Amino acid sequence: MGFLSQVENVLQIDMMLFLVAGVLYGLIIGILPGLGGSIAMALLIPLTFNLTPEQAIVLLISAYGASNFGGSLTSILINTPGDASNAATAFDGFPLAKKGKAGMAIAAAMVASALGGLIGLIVLDLMIPVARKLILAFSYPEFFMLAIFGLTIIAVVTTGSLFKGLISGLIGLMFAYIGTDPIMGSDRFTFGMDYLWDGIPLLAVIIGMFGITEAFSLFTQNTAIAHDVQVKKGGTWLGIKSVFQNFWLFLRSCFIGIYLGMIPGVGGTVASFMAYGTAVQMAKDKEKFGKGAIEGVIAVEAANDSKEGGNLLPTLAFGIPGGASMAVLIGGLMIHGLTPGPDMLTNNLDITYFLIAAAIVGKIVAMLIGLLLGPKLVFVTKIRGSIMAPAIITVSLVGAYGTDGKFGDIMVALLFGLIGYYMVKYGYSRIALIIALVLGKLMESSYHQTMATFGPEGFVTRPIALTLVILTITSLVWHFIKKIKKKNQIKGELAA
Amino acid sequence: MTRINEKNVFSIAIFLFGLLIFSATLELRNDIALIPKIMSICLVLFSGWQMVYDLFPGIKERLKKKEKKEQILQNDTVARVEDEREEKEIVKKRYLFIGWMILFISLVYVTSMIWGILISMFLYLKWISGESWKMTVLYSAGVTLFIYLTFVVGFEIYYFL
Numbered sequence: 001m002g003f004l005s006q007v008e009n010v011l012q013i014d015m016m017l018f019l020v021a022g023v024l025y026g027l028i029i030g031i032l033p034g035l036g037g038s039i040a041m042a043l044l045i046p047l048t049f050n051l052t053p054e055q056a057i058v059l060l061i062s063a064y065g066a067s068n069f070g071g072s073l074t075s076i077l078i079n080t081p082g083d084a085s086n087a088a089t090a091f092d093g094f095p096l097a098k099k100g101k102a103g104m105a106i107a108a109a110m111v112a113s114a115l116g117g118l119i120g121l122i123v124l125d126l127m128i129p130v131a132r133k134l135i136l137a138f139s140y141p142e143f144f145m146l147a148i149f150g151l152t153i154i155a156v157v158t159t160g161s162l163f164k165g166l167i168s169g170l171i172g173l174m175f176a177y178i179g180t181d182p183i184m185g186s187d188r189f190t191f192g193m194d195y196l197w198d199g200i201p202l203l204a205v206i207i208g209m210f211g212i213t214e215a216f217s218l219f220t221q222n223t224a225i226a227h228d229v230q231v232k233k234g235g236t237w238l239g240i241k242s243v244f245q246n247f248w249l250f251l252r253s254c255f256i257g258i259y260l261g262m263i264p265g266v267g268g269t270v271a272s273f274m275a276y277g278t279a280v281q282m283a284k285d286k287e288k289f290g291k292g293a294i295e296g297v298i299a300v301e302a303a304n305d306s307k308e309g310g311n312l313l314p315t316l317a318f319g320i321p322g323g324a325s326m327a328v329l330i331g332g333l334m335i336h337g338l339t340p341g342p343d344m345l346t347n348n349l350d351i352t353y354f355l356i357a358a359a360i361v362g363k364i365v366a367m368l369i370g371l372l373l374g375p376k377l378v379f380v381t382k383i384r385g386s387i388m389a390p391a392i393i394t395v396s397l398v399g400a401y402g403t404d405g406k407f408g409d410i411m412v413a414l415l416f417g418l419i420g421y422y423m424v425k426y427g428y429s430r431i432a433l434i435i436a437l438v439l440g441k442l443m444e445s446s447y448h449q450t451m452a453t454f455g456p457e458g459f460v461t462r463p464i465a466l467t468l469v470i471l472t473i474t475s476l477v478w479h480f481i482k483k484i485k486k487k488n489q490i491k492g493e494l495a496a
Numbered sequence: 497m498t499r500i501n502e503k504n505v506f507s508i509a510i511f512l513f514g515l516l517i518f519s520a521t522l523e524l525r526n527d528i529a530l531i532p533k534i535m536s537i538c539l540v541l542f543s544g545w546q547m548v549y550d551l552f553p554g555i556k557e558r559l560k561k562k563e564k565k566e567q568i569l570q571n572d573t574v575a576r577v578e579d580e581r582e583e584k585e586i587v588k589k590r591y592l593f594i595g596w597m598i599l600f601i602s603l604v605y606v607t608s609m610i611w612g613i614l615i616s617m618f619l620y621l622k623w624i625s626g627e628s629w630k631m632t633v634l635y636s637a638g639v640t641l642f643i644y645l646t647f648v649v650g651f652e653i654y655y656f657l
Contacts, residue, residue, distance in 0.1 A: 047646065049653070167546060170539040171510060174517045177532045184528060189520050212597075219593050220586050386625045391639060393597060394613050398643055398656075401609055405655040410601050418594065422506045444531045 003125045006350065006357035015058050018051075019358065022062030023366045027373070029063070030070020037064040037325040039210050042203060043395055045332045046402030053336040057355050060332050062362035064325060065117060068305050069370045072109040076297070077102060086304065088276040092289060092296030099292050107239025107371060108294055109301045112250060114367035115243065116302035119254045120261065120309025121360050127313060128345060128352065140449040141458040145468035146320060147443035151436060152472050165429045172433035175200045176440025182448055195408040203331050204400040204412040205437060206324060209430050211396035212417025217424075218385035218392065236371065242294045249279055249295055250302045257303035261310025275303030308359070316344045316352055320442065324431065327438045502587075507547040514539035596620055609656040610648065614640040 009015065022044070029040040040063045048056035071086035076093035089109060096105040151169065178189045179199030190196040243250055253275040260271040279299035280289045289296050314320045319341035321327035330340050338344065344352045400413035420430050450458045460466055518536035521529040549555060596616065604612035617636035621627045627635070647653045 046653075163542065163546065167510065167539065167542050170535055170542065171513070173535045174513065174532070174539060177517070177535075181524075181528045184525070186528075188524055188528065189517060189532070191520075216590075216593065220589060387627075387635070389593070390617055390620045390625075393600065394617065394639055394643070397600070397604070398609065398613075398647065401604070402647060402653060402656075405653070407605055410604060414597055414601060417597075422502070426503050426506055447531060448527070 002128065002349070002353040003121070003356040003360065006354040007361065009054070009354060010058065010357045010361045015055065015358075018055050018058045019062045019362055019365055020369070022059040023066040023362060023369055026063035026066025027070040027073075027366070027370060030067035030073070037067040038206060038323075038328045039214075040064055040067040041325065041328040041332060042207050043211070043399045045203065045328070045335065046399055048332065048335070049402075051336075053333075053338055053351065054354060056332065056336050057351070058358045058362075060329060061355060061359045062365070064329065065305075065308065065359055065362045066366040066370070068117075068301075068308075069110060069113055069366050072113065072297075072301055072304075073106060073370075076105045076109060086272070086300075088272045088300040089297055089304075091276065091300075092291075092293045095290070095292035096294065096297070101235055101238075101292070104235030104239040104242070104294065105297050107236040108242050108297050109239075110367050110370045111240050111243045112253075112298045112301040113305040113370075114363045115250070116254050116257065117305035117308055117363040118360055119251075120258050120306035121312075121356050121363070122309070123258050123306075124309035124312050125353070125356050128317075128349075139462070140446045140453055141462050141465040142468065143318070143320075144443060144446035144450055144459065145465045145472065146314075146318065147439045147446060149468055149472045149475075151439055151443065152476050161427055164427050165432045168423065168429040168432035169436040172436025173440040175205070175433075176437050177444065182441070182445035195406070199441075200437070201400075201404075201406075201409050201412055202327060202437065204409040205416045206328055206434065207396045207400045208413035208416030208418075209420035209434065210324070211392055211399070212413060213420035213424060213430070215389040215392040215396065216417065216421045219389035221385045239294070243298055246295055246298050249282075250298055252278065252282075253299040253302035254306040257306035258310040260303075261307030262313050271307040272300045272304045275299045305363070312355075312359075316340050316355070317342070321438050324434045327434065504547075504550050507543065507550040511540065511543040511547045514543050592624060596624060610640060610644050613643055 010019070025044070026037075026040050029043075030037075041060050044060055044063055048059055051059065068086070072089045072093070075086045075089035076097050093105045093109065096102065174189075176199075178196055180186065180197060181188050187197050256275045256278060257271045260274060276296060276299055279295050283289065283293075283295060311323060311326055315326040315330060319330065319339065321330055333340055338348060338351060396413060396417070397410050400409045401407070422428075423430050423433070454462075458465070460469065514536055517532065518540055521533040521536060524532075596619070599619070600612060600616040603615050607615070614636055617639055618632060621632040621635055622629070643656070647656050
């Protein structure tokens with residue numbers, strides 16, 4: 001395992017200070033509803049400007065890892081998920097808290113998250129030698145098909161109207177094409193604005209779409225985020241023990257998380273819901289789920305954190321983000337001269353192993369801090385929304401402006417904050433827009449490169465490209481068959 | 497019957513954006529414009545349909561089966577009543593917040609990030625949120641000091657001043 005060679009470097013005093021700071025920050029961000037790993041990293045990036053690449057990696061990856069822990073705390077204690085991927089934790093976590101077993105649920109969530117994360121990262125480490133061989137087999141047609149495959153995930157991640165999900169994706173693609181064209185390098189869709197020559201700044205868009213949009217919601221709600229819930233003492237040991245008592249469930253959920261994490265665009269939300277669904281389906285006593293089954297908490301948290309390892313594989317190996325968080329991580333790495341893609345597994349392999357080692361140590365530190373401080377950090381959720389909103393706006397605008405010092409970035413963040421707010425309000429998908437914005441350029445440039453290098457037959461004559469075509473079609477057809485089946489089932493139930 | 501509300505304006509804006517990009521592709525070389533042109537046509541068609549759907553809710557009713565009509569009408573009435581209630585209660589507040597954010601970035605443009613934060617936080621807390629003087633001064637000064645110490649002193653980002 002290559003990461004073992006880098007553990008020593010992570011355990012240096014300066015690195016550990018950054019790691020603990022990142023974990024504490026990630027926990028706080030995770031507790032704040034709506035603010036997940038992508039926001040945690042997006043707001044941290046400006047702070048990494050003067051750091052070395054290694055210090056920046058430690059800070060970003062530990063904050064990202066810890067944000068999942070924080071999200072599960074609010075799911076359990078106040079039935080308010082910190083992030084969409086923690087939503088399924090609330091199904092059984094909150095009933096457990098109502099039964100006075102919050103300590104047990106928190107401990108189980110922390111241990112399942114930490115161990116799930118470790119397993120995911122170890123699998124990632126083991127897959128790196130295979131990934132290197134895969135990279136050699138990957139060329140422009142495969143990247144094109146991979147981008148298409150990532151875009152089709154929009155159909156899966158869109159929870160409301162699929163039609164509006166498609167519109168959201170198309171808007172994202174339109175924004176992705178603003179800037180320079182991939183053939184001649186001349187400007188297009190810039191409408192005479194020099195600022196747009198580099199394209200729409202991804203970081204400002206993400207800060208706007210997530211941070212500013214959430215601040216909007218908090219302001220309009222104008223109530224304390226959390227309800228009053230007492231955290232009863234004890235149960236920590238029971239929680240830790242329950243993970244090992246349900247080890248096969250835990251392991252199964254980890255592999256669901258890793259597998260789904262590898263597919264670009266799927267993300268933790270789908271992984272955690274899939275793991276929860278599998279836990280219910282395979283349980284002997286299905287009735288107890290939703291009423292306070294510790295298995296429900298373990299399955300969701302294991303999948304939610306183990307997906308990080310899977311998520312990092314396409315991100316590091318191909319430069320294709322597995323989700324919004326990974327898109328932000330790519331931005332953070334690029335600022336420090338590290339371009340995710342084949343380079344990370346060849347010339348920068350040490351950095352890749354360092355990143356994995358930092359993530360693993362971060363998970364362990366986050367678990368320890370989470371178990372010690374977790375219940376005490378909940379006070380943040382009791383701050384009134386109207387007080388939280390200006391602070392989030394300030395931090396968001398500082399984050400957008402701090403990257404390049406361009407006033408236009410503030411405007412973009414604000415504009416996308418408004419777009420994001422109305423998208424949520426009228427049932428459009430923010431995730432679809434972000435996925436399309438990230439993958440749009442890759443899709444277009446790899447299309448032109450394929451046509452120039454291999455011709456149109458390149459898309460269907462290469463085995464991996466062909467496999468990806470089949471996979472894309474299968475996933476779409478399967479998704480729609482499932483939807484139709486579900487619709488018919490509901491119709492049948494209603495008729496009965 | 498139709499009426500102009502925020503939802504319709506948002507749908508129209510998406511449609512116009514698609515149309516703008518499509519018209520811009522007409523000036524580009526064919527190979528450069530190929531993918532953006534296809535995608536913008538899709539966006540114009542989809543968002544156009546959504547816009548018509550939002551502007552003329554009657555179409556929705558006509559497209560559904562007869563047996564569902566009553567339920568849809570009932571749901572639409574409930575949604576309309578909710579929308580109106582939302583309009584009355586929240587829309588003013590929302591525009592106030594948007595106005596404050598525009599003021600914030602205008603202050604950043606005219607003065608600097610640090611001064612922009614201090615002044616806009618102060619104005620927000622005292623006059624929008626209606627906090628006490630003590631809370632207003634301490635919170636706005638605290639946030640500004642944190643940003644100043646972290647970015648200007650800590651990371652020497654002087655364009656914040």
